[in-house]
Amino acid sequence: MMNSNQTNKDIIDYSLRLGDDSLILGHRISEWASHGPFLEEDIALGNVALDYLGRARNFYTYAAELSGDGKTEDDFAYLRSEREFSNYLINELPKGDFAYTIIRQLFIDVFNSYYLPLLKLSQDKTLAAIAAKAEKETKYHLRRSSNWTKRLGDGTKESRARMNKALNDLWGYTDELFEPDELELRLAALGIAVDTSQLKAQWLSDISKILEEATLPMPEGDWSVRGGRKGYHTEHLSHLLSVMQSVHRAHPGCEW
Amino acid sequence: MSLENLELFEVFVRSKRGLDHKHVGSLHAEDQEHALDYARDCYTRRSEGVSIWVVKSSDICSSQEDDSEIFFDPSDDKPYRHATYYPLPKEVGNM
Numbered sequence: 074m075m076n077s078n079q080t081n082k083d084i085i086d087y088s089l090r091l092g093d094d095s096l097i098l099g100h101r102i103s104e105w106a107s108h109g110p111f112l113e114e115d116i117a118l119g120n121v122a123l124d125y126l127g128r129a130r131n132f133y134t135y136a137a138e139l140s141g142d143g144k145t146e147d148d149f150a151y152l153r154s155e156r157e158f159s160n161y162l163i164n165e166l167p168k169g170d171f172a173y174t175i176i177r178q179l180f181i182d183v184f185n186s187y188y189l190p191l192l193k194l195s196q197d198k199t200l201a202a203i204a205a206k207a208e209k210e211t212k213y214h215l216r217r218s219s220n221w222t223k224r225l226g227d228g229t230k231e232s233r234a235r236m237n238k239a240l241n242d243l244w245g246y247t248d249e250l251f252e253p254d255e256l257e258l259r260l261a262a263l264g265i266a267v268d269t270s271q272l273k274a275q276w277l278s279d280i281s282k283i284l285e286e287a288t289l290p291m292p293e294g295d296w297s298v299r300g301g302r303k304g305y306h307t308e309h310l311s312h313l314l315s316v317m318q319s320v321h322r323a324h325p326g327c328e329w
Numbered sequence: 330m331s332l333e334n335l336e337l338f339e340v341f342v343r344s345k346r347g348l349d350h351k352h353v354g355s356l357h358a359e360d361q362e363h364a365l366d367y368a369r370d371c372y373t374r375r376s377e378g379v380s381i382w383v384v385k386s387s388d389i390c391s392s393q394e395d396d397s398e399i400f401f402d403p404s405d406d407k408p409y410r411h412a413t414y415y416p417l418p419k420e421v422g423n424m
Contacts, residue, residue, distance in 0.1 A: 111332055113356050117370040217366060224359065 083260050084197060085139045086159070089149060090302060091200075092132030093160035096150055097310070098181065099125030100317050104168045117217065121178070124210040131203045151321035155311045156304040163246035165301075165310040172235035175221045176243055182215035183279045184250050187272045196264040219283050226287025236289055244292035249299040251276070332357050338364040339389060340372055341382040350382050361385075 076084065103122035109115025133146035163181070168174050189211055192204035225232040251273040253261065260266030281291055300306065320327065335357040341350035353372050358364035364383040373381065392400055408414045 111335070111357060113358065113367040113371055116374075117367060120370050120374065213369075220363070220366075 080260070080263065080265075081139060083256050084200075084265065085136045086256060087260055087266055088132045088136040088139070088200070090159045092129045092136065092149060093158050094164050095125045095132060096129035097158070097160045097313065098164040098177075099123070099129060100313060101164065101166075101168050102174070102178075105174065110171055118174075121214055121217070124207075124214070128203065128207050128210075131206075135199050135203070147321065151318045155306055155314060158306065158310060158314070159302050159304055160310075161246070161249050162298055162301040162307055163243065163249070165307060165313060166243070166246070167309055169239065169242075170235055172225060172232065173239040173242065175218055175225065176236065176239040178214065178218040179222050179283065180243060180247055180250075180280070182211060182218045183276055183283075184269075184272065185211040186215050186279075187275050188267055188269065191267040191272075194264075195266070200265065222283055222289070223287045226284070226289040233289070236287070240284075240289065240292045241294055244294040245296040245298050248297035249301060252299060254302055335359060336364075337386040338368075338383045339386050340364075340368040341384070342368070342372055342378040343380040344378055346379060350380065353377075355386060358383075 099122045102118055102125065105115065105118040106122070107115065109118055129150065130146055133149040136149060137144045137146055163177060166177070169177075185207070189204045189208040193201050193208060195201040195204065222236070226236050227233075251269050253266075253269050257266050258268065261268040284291055298307075336359070337355055338358055338361075339355050340353050342353045343350045356364065356367050356371055358367050361383060365381060368381045368383050372378070404410065
């Protein structure tokens with residue numbers, strides 16, 4: 074398929090967005106390393122973080138390849154500033170307590186469980202191939218996050234209270250996932266990107282089923298925050314970037 | 330969360346079809362399903378397996394050090410239980 078210049082540029086941006094979502098969330102999960110509630114869960118969280126890091130590398134490498142200007146995956150990950158990152162806001166929020174991490178994963182995993190099978194059908198063969206690999210990972214992630222949600226929701230008074238708080242604190246960040254902008258709609262019309270507005274009903278239905286099993290009430294927040302895709306972020310992203318990028322910026326091009 | 334509420338499980342991994350499940354270690358988990366997930370996460374990260382068994386450690390009945398005399402010593406003087414005890418006829422050649 075020969076793409077027009079506009080489409081080529083759109084695919085680069087789209088790939089960067091997906092790379093940013095994966096990198097930033099992966100980094101947040103990796104912050105659990107050596108802080109997990111117990112050893113086995115620590116390792117399990119590390120595995121999930123590595124899955125996301127792998128996706129980020131795939132998306133960035135593809136964006137670099139399409140750019141054709143000598144950029145590499147490292148340029149995208151380590152040498153861009155906050156305004157140049159276009160991840161959804163929910164991915165950059167601090168790791169919080171374990172309940173907060175689990176609820177965020179649940180929201181994202183259910184989203185990905187519908188998003189990735191559609192991206193797998195993309196007219197763009199590379200995006201489709203990355204989605205095919207990620208889909209298997211997500212099935213396992215969802216198994217983890219939904220089981221933990223049930224365990225903690227229907228657990229002790231303390232675990233239940235923390236899960237409720239996490240649900241309400243994160244709820245307003247989920248609308249953004251289902252609001253494609255012009256770029257995404259342009260690519261969706263070409264069969265390249267996924268129009269995420271179509272996923273919301275299924276997402277809501279799955280989340281409410283899982284919460285019901287977990288005996289947790291659906292959140293009722295009528296607030297919502299957006300802006301990640303446009304580069305408008307919470308105050309948390311720049312702190313994350315300063316940590317994540319510090320080695321590369323202090324020692325450009327260093328390897329080990 | 331403390332380990333007090335978790336049970337200990339033994340993990341067995343089959344590395345290839347046709348081979349036996351082999352004991353690879355143990356882990357803590359809430360229940361069997363949970364243990365299976367953690368076994369996947371802790372013991373098959375480098376593609377070590379095609380199948381996993383988990384068993385509650387408390388469900389395993391094991392022989393004791395004190396048993397070793399009555400369990401194992403009596404077979405020491407029964408070499409005829411080894412195939413190598415029997416001379417092979419020349420016609421058979423190498424087994």
